[in-house]
Amino acid sequence: MDSHSDSSPNPGVAYTPAPGIVVTDLGDELVLLDPARGEMFALNATGRCVWGALDGGLDAAVRALVDAFDITAEQAAADARALIDDLVSAGLLVPSA
Amino acid sequence: MTVDSPVFAVLGRPFRCHIETSSVLAWLDRHWRRDEHVTPPHGYTVELVEGAGPADVAGYAGGAGGPADLAENAEGAGGPAGDGGRGHDARWEPEIVRLPDGITLSWARRGNEWVWHGSEVYVHLRLADDGARIRFRFGADVFPALYVAVSEALRASGLLPLHAAVVVRDGVASAIAAPSGTGKTTTLVRLLSRGWSPLAEDLSWLDPGTYTLYGWDRGLRLWSDGLARVGPALAAAPWGVDPDGKRFLDWADVGVPRVPRARLARVVLLQRDATRPTCLEPLSPREAVRVLWEATGVPLSPGVRAVVNEHVARLLRELEFQRLRLGPDSEADLPPQVLGPPQAFGG
Numbered sequence: 001m002d003s004h005s006d007s008s009p010n011p012g013v014a015y016t017p018a019p020g021i022v023v024t025d026l027g028d029e030l031v032l033l034d035p036a037r038g039e040m041f042a043l044n045a046t047g048r049c050v051w052g053a054l055d056g057g058l059d060a061a062v063r064a065l066v067d068a069f070d071i072t073a074e075q076a077a078a079d080a081r082a083l084i085d086d087l088v089s090a091g092l093l094v095p096s097a
Numbered sequence: 098m099t100v101d102s103p104v105f106a107v108l109g110r111p112f113r114c115h116i117e118t119s120s121v122l123a124w125l126d127r128h129w130r131r132d133e134h135v136t137p138p139h140g141y142t143v144e145l146v147e148g149a150g151p152a153d154v155a156g157y158a159g160g161a162g163g164p165a166d167l168a169e170n171a172e173g174a175g176g177p178a179g180d181g182g183r184g185h186d187a188r189w190e191p192e193i194v195r196l197p198d199g200i201t202l203s204w205a206r207r208g209n210e211w212v213w214h215g216s217e218v219y220v221h222l223r224l225a226d227d228g229a230r231i232r233f234r235f236g237a238d239v240f241p242a243l244y245v246a247v248s249e250a251l252r253a254s255g256l257l258p259l260h261a262a263v264v265v266r267d268g269v270a271s272a273i274a275a276p277s278g279t280g281k282t283t284t285l286v287r288l289l290s291r292g293w294s295p296l297a298e299d300l301s302w303l304d305p306g307t308y309t310l311y312g313w314d315r316g317l318r319l320w321s322d323g324l325a326r327v328g329p330a331l332a333a334a335p336w337g338v339d340p341d342g343k344r345f346l347d348w349a350d351v352g353v354p355r356v357p358r359a360r361l362a363r364v365v366l367l368q369r370d371a372t373r374p375t376c377l378e379p380l381s382p383r384e385a386v387r388v389l390w391e392a393t394g395v396p397l398s399p400g401v402r403a404v405v406n407e408h409v410a411r412l413l414r415e416l417e418f419q420r421l422r423l424g425p426d427s428e429a430d431l432p433p434q435v436l437g438p439p440q441a442f443g444g
Contacts, residue, residue: 019190022395022406024386026413031386035395036193042383 014096015054015084021092023051032092041092050083054093058084105130108302108311109139110254115146118235121243127315129247133357134311141254142228143247147235192397198277200241204397211249211397213242222246224253224398245397252396257303257408260392261364263310264293264436270310270359271436272301273421274392275367280423282319284367286327287431289353296356303361303393305408308415310361316347363417364388365436375424377436385418 017023022033030043030051043051046069053064058080065076087093104114107129116122125145189205189212196202204213209224218236220243222229229250233239248258261272262285271293275281282298289295297312304311321344324332331352336344348355366380366388380388389409396402421436 020399022390022402024390024406024409024413026382026386029383031383033386033390033395035390038195040387040390 012057012059014057015088015093016096018092018094034091037091041090046079047083050080051087054084055096105132106138107131107143107251108134108256108304109136110251111138111142113142113144115144117147117149121147121235121239124240124243128244131311131313139254140227141250143250143254144228144230145247146230146232148232149234194245194397196241196245202242202245204242204245206397209398209400211246213245215239215242220246222249222397224250224401229253248394249397249401251302252405253398253401255304255306255404257305257393257405259297259301259303259310259361260299260394261301262298263296263301263312263359263361264288265296265356265359266293268359269362270296270356271363271365272310272361272392273365273367274388279367279369280326281367282317283323283326284421284423284431286317286331288436289351290328291431291436293436294353294356295348295351296359305412308361309358311358312355314348316345316349317351318343318345320344361416363419364392364412366418366420368420368422370422371425373422373424374426375431376422378420378422380418380420382413382418384420385413388418389413 017032018034020034020036022035024031024033025048028045028048030048032041032043034040046065049064049068050061053060058077061080061084062073062076065071065080066073069076071079084093104125105112108131112125112129114122114125116125189207192204192206192211194202194204202213204211211220211222213220215236215238218234218239220231220233220239222231229246231243231246231250233243233246252258259272261274262281263270263272264285265271273281273284285295285298295312295317296310298314298317300313301310302313303309318339319327319336320342324336324344331346334346334350334352336346339345364380364385365377366384386409389412393405393409396405423431
């Protein structure tokens with residue numbers, strides 16, 4: 001998950017699930033279903049934490065990770081950026097209008 | 098012939114039909130009318146109206162061009178212009194629907210309305226809180242889209258379709274889900290000789306409020322090569338041939354009385370695995386989510402989808418989920434006691 005690029009998440013941008021994505025919360029993980037493609041993805045506890053904070057953007061996701069796990073803000077930012085990149089690339093997440 | 102409402106009820110939901118074409122009436126009878134399931138009246142009404150002209154849907158200009166035109170009219174599907182220059186009063190979004198039998202349909206959606214266009218025909222579905230209205234123009238290719246519309250209406254009314262073989266013992270049901278061709282029907286038939294009763298071969302409808310599963314099939318359906326795997330007695334039964342070429346055997350001729358409804362207690366994912374003996378094992382929650390969504394299908398409507406998602410979360414907590422691996426030893430017959438009784442409900 002080292003996918004930094006020019007399209008990396010902007011701290012000020014909030015994100016929302018892509019239209020049609022079905023999210024099932026299993027407690028310790030999230031399962032994301034894309035019915036249009038028939039594909040399913042699972043987020044572990046870290047991913048679930050980031051996903052739950054994304055309506056507040058990258059900054060909120062970083063704060064949520066730091067609060068929930070014993071990691072530095074730098075590490076949290078790197079993890080959150082990488083995950084958001086992956087989720088956007090997979091078509092599961094879109095920037096809020 | 099026009100038949101006025103109500104013609105019948107589907108699990109208590111009145112179907113008010115205004116239909117001219119006899120083949121549509123026959124289709125309704127074959128796929129939706131199940132008089133053996135008598136349930137209390139339900140407030141959700143499904144209105145089914147056949148029209149003769151083009152789709153008269155405000156803001157929609159699908160016209161006679163069929164799916165290609167539809168894609169152009171839907172914002173984002175045919176290029177950057179969207180529908181802005183066509184005078185539409187709202188945007189229609191493309192929506193792809195995949196049916197369990199592999200058919201893919203391209204719909205357009207705006208809010209709680211959906212339109213599908215064939216070459217000369219259309220289906221228009223509008224969902225409301227207290228009912229659904231389905232208008233259509235008949236043509237030979239209308240039935241898959243009509244099926245989607247009626248299914249969505251029933252989902253909106255609070256029911257869930259379950260694509261699985263279902264067997265019953267001691268009053269509780271085990272649903273056996275698997276991709277087509279894995280051996281659901283063959284497994285169901287083999288379980289009949291182990292004291293199980295059939296409820297469904299492929300489709301049932303679930304009332305998620307009560308966990309009651311209503312069998313929907315009228316009998317067993319197999320491709321001809323499957324007859325070799327059902328045993329000599331059943332193979333000698335009076336199988337007919339359906340229009341799609343599959344062999345059909347009415348429940349009355351199966352030899353084990355069919356149970357029309359039962360409480361769902363367990364969902365079993367059937368998988369073939371030539372590397373190990375046949376066994377039953379727990380299914381992870383993640384796999385259980387996939388099995389449930391694949392067996393129930395994803396609704397068109399985001400609102401209905403959210404409600405179904407809540408049902409799925411509850412079913413994950415309340416039902417047993419297992420995997421039945423069919424190893425090489427299952428070719429001749431299933432090992433004894435391979436599918437024991439499910440645990441007590443909620444246990």
